[in-house]
Amino acid sequence: MSDRLKKLSDAGVSIWLDDLSRERIETGNLASLVEEKSVVGVTTNPTIFAAAIANGERYDEQVAQLVDKGESVDRVIFELTTEDVRNACDILQPVAERTAYDGRVSIEVEPDLANDTEATIASARALWAAVDRPNALIKIPATKEGLPAITAAIAEGISVNVTLIFGKVRYQEVMDAYLSGLEQARDAGLDLGRINSVASFFVSRVDTEVDARLEKIGSDEALDLRGKAAVANARVAYAAYEEVIASDRWKLLAESGANPQRPLWASTGVKNPDYSDTLYVTDLVVRDTVNTMPEKTLDAFADHGDLQGDQVTGKSGEAQAVFDQLAGVGIDFEDVLVVLETEGVDKFKKSWAELVETVKGQMDKAAQA
Template sequence: METSNVKKIHDFDQSIWLDFIDRKIMDSGELKMLIDDDGIRGLTSNPAIFEKAISSGSEYDEDIKKLAQEGKTNEEIFYGLAIADIQRAADLFKPVYEQEVRGADGYVSLEVSPHLARNTQGTIDQARALWKAVDRDNVMIKIPGTAEGLPAIRQCISEGININVTLLFGLERYEAVADAYISGLEDRVKADQPIDSIASVASFFLSRIDVLVDPMLEQKGETGLKGETAIALAKKAYETYKRVFASDRFRKLEEKGAKPQRLLWASTSSKNPEFSDVKYVEALIGPKTVNTIPMETLDAYRDHGQPDFRLETDLDMASQVLEKLAQAGIDLNAISQQLEDEGIEKFNKPYDKLLDAIDKQKEKSLASA
């Protein structure tokens, strides 16, 4: 059988994770098939994914009824369902986790409540609780890379919790996230704790950047730059990654077994129909990175993807794109903050919708009990 185009990406030292979870994909054996045939090496989830999974079918009804009868709150019911799914997915990915360099891949991510995005202590408390409840070495707890999230990331890393930092849109914040990760490792070393089994990724969101910036470029007559901003930022972020994790500061940690915090490309489905449906996968294939892609993008890449090293091509062009944006009066720091605020809202809405759906299902089940 010919090797899948998706699986070929792994030959370029990039890992493809699936940005999707539901019970159907596990019950049917499809997830196991994606791991075996397409070389999928991890999985990410978020409130919107769980909302769709729980609201669109009846697979969760019995568990909602059971948890409701135990007197659980709507949020407790949600996390009860999510933790069970995440544990099951983590077990499916355990053989990947144990391949090659132990802990390089095979991770499954579960996010703290999006309502905690501006709450440092609340984030720390829930990350600890989820980490303990899931109880799997190959799980990452997702924490947004907000200003309030930075100390939470550092604290959780210092406690040995694997972290997927989410909602990154800008270069300054990305570098602060890398610093929080390294600081957390240093805190752990000072406490005489091992650091050789901790893993983290920094999730840089792509297509949403172009969705916001491209209309501004059109207004300014800079149509030649359409669809270029996100990829340019990603390439510059990778330059930062290489610099930070080649530093003497990190090398001291590496000698004790620390792994670099890999960049993960997220929001990689093309939102603009004018663009290729595999645009954000093709452009950013490069070593020691991760790309998490939704099912439709994975299917498209399997059909017509053309894997090759591209992450470090045209770096001068990436710099020029960012310079031209500045010259056009587009403030990327302001853009990054706007996208972060909107991103939190985009996760809050499906999360609240999910809790509402659970509430309705809970009332129905308790009425029929």
């Protein structure tokens, strides 16, 4: 087993793989990552599935069967992806049984529904029923329209991975949506211990956007702030999480058996080659969090990751000082967050379109065979 990854896990960081394919499942690769690299969860998205389906023949038989039945491309996508997530959930089930909150596998509602509350709820219900595994998580974006969908899903006992969170205020709204859903579930007599959730706070994209603006400003003071916004933003978010966990509202739910909605650091692959390739792992170590990593980042940390203990608790003041400096050189961080959420939804929609095109191509090949 990787010593560095084990130490990261022992520090209270749950390591989730940001990738899934039928090849990983059927070759035993995913099981090996669980055994050898401390992986205790999996996240997926349409781009991940598009790559898996385009690059592997393991989907061909199922695609052919669905084409023979006359299924639509949307239905084929639904069947292929829920099959993979169901099987991954089975591989991770022993982890779910031995840990409080891990062993989870996420699958995303259709990104085109990000601004449609009722359609998002319907998609979440359909995915939850199709995967039919207690350790699944349904990914719902943290758009304004997504917030009531989060509450509704949790209230029905559907476990949720809230995705596309960029800023503290929206994150606070996400936590409120989760608690509201738990309160409704409790009042309806549901077992709160069966409901799980994580809140996916995006990291690297913040530096990408802020750094570009700092470089445009170009002063020495501005350039010195590059690579600092994302970690500061996450540390401020964690402080907001601590406030909620300390609240009387949460304590009442915890007494009823509720699970905390852990912060999940998403988008932790480093995009700037000038930065350490483990930056968003090393600098965000804190207990009771999740770090979901592409395999490249996972391997980088296993090879040379530097574990320096808790890098988050008690650092919100330091993080706020970074935001004060950013404002001082002319960075409008609220505008950064608006741009990131808008781009995030657009990227999700484009990745879905990419998945549709990929599956259409596979269906055409199957029809001609």
